[in-house]
Amino acid sequence: MSGNREKLLAEAVRLREDGRREEARQQLLALCEQFPQDPEVAYQTAWVHDTLGLEAEAVAHYVRAVEQPGLSADDRRGALLGLGSTYRILGRYPEAVTTLSDAAAEFPNDGALKTFLAMALYNTGRNHEAMEILLTLLATTSKDADISNYRPAIEHYAMDLDATM
Known part of the structure; x- marks a missing residue:
C-alpha cells in the first residue's frame, strides 16, 4: 500500500x-x-x-x-449493510433481500443487518419472515424486563404469528 x-x-x-x-x-x-x-x-x-x-x-x-x-471484517459488514440498504432505498428490493440475507448469514450476530433485512423483506411482501426476524431479535437482545419476562412466548410466536399456545 x-x-x-x-x-x-x-x-x-x-x-x-x-x-x-x-x-x-x-x-x-x-x-x-x-x-x-x-x-x-x-x-x-x-x-x-x-x-x-x-x-x-x-x-x-x-x-x-x-x-x-x-x-476488514467490520468494513465488509458495513459495506454489505450499506449496499443492501442502498438497494432498498432505490426500490431494488429483491437485490436488497439477497444482499442482506447473505450478509446476515455471513455475520449472524449482527442485529443491524437483520433489521435492514426485515425491512427489505417487508418491501417484498414477505411480512411473516420480516416479523419473525424482528420478534426474534427483540426477544434475544432486549434489556427491557417486561419483554424478557415474555421471551419464551415472543420466541414461540416469532416462528408462527398465527399459532396458539
Missing part, C-alpha cells in the same frame, strides 16, 4: 466525519481513479455518496468494495 494512498484516504475520511462531505467525495473519486481495485477506497467512496444522498452513485462503489478481498 502506498503511504500517500493511506494519508489521502485518512484525510478523506476525516473530511467526511467533519461534515465536509463534498470535499471528501472529490478526494475519494480522485483516489478511485488512482486505485480502481482498492476495496477500502471503494467502500469509503460509497459511504460518502450515501451520506450526500447520492445512493444511485454509491452502488457501483459498494459492489466493487465487496466483490474483492481486502476489507
Whole structure:
C-alpha cells in the first residue's frame, strides 16, 4: 500500500466525519481513479455518496468494495449493510433481500443487518419472515424486563404469528 494512498484516504475520511462531505467525495473519486481495485477506497467512496444522498452513485462503489478481498471484517459488514440498504432505498428490493440475507448469514450476530433485512423483506411482501426476524431479535437482545419476562412466548410466536399456545 502506498503511504500517500493511506494519508489521502485518512484525510478523506476525516473530511467526511467533519461534515465536509463534498470535499471528501472529490478526494475519494480522485483516489478511485488512482486505485480502481482498492476495496477500502471503494467502500469509503460509497459511504460518502450515501451520506450526500447520492445512493444511485454509491452502488457501483459498494459492489466493487465487496466483490474483492481486502476489507476488514467490520468494513465488509458495513459495506454489505450499506449496499443492501442502498438497494432498498432505490426500490431494488429483491437485490436488497439477497444482499442482506447473505450478509446476515455471513455475520449472524449482527442485529443491524437483520433489521435492514426485515425491512427489505417487508418491501417484498414477505411480512411473516420480516416479523419473525424482528420478534426474534427483540426477544434475544432486549434489556427491557417486561419483554424478557415474555421471551419464551415472543420466541414461540416469532416462528408462527398465527399459532396458539
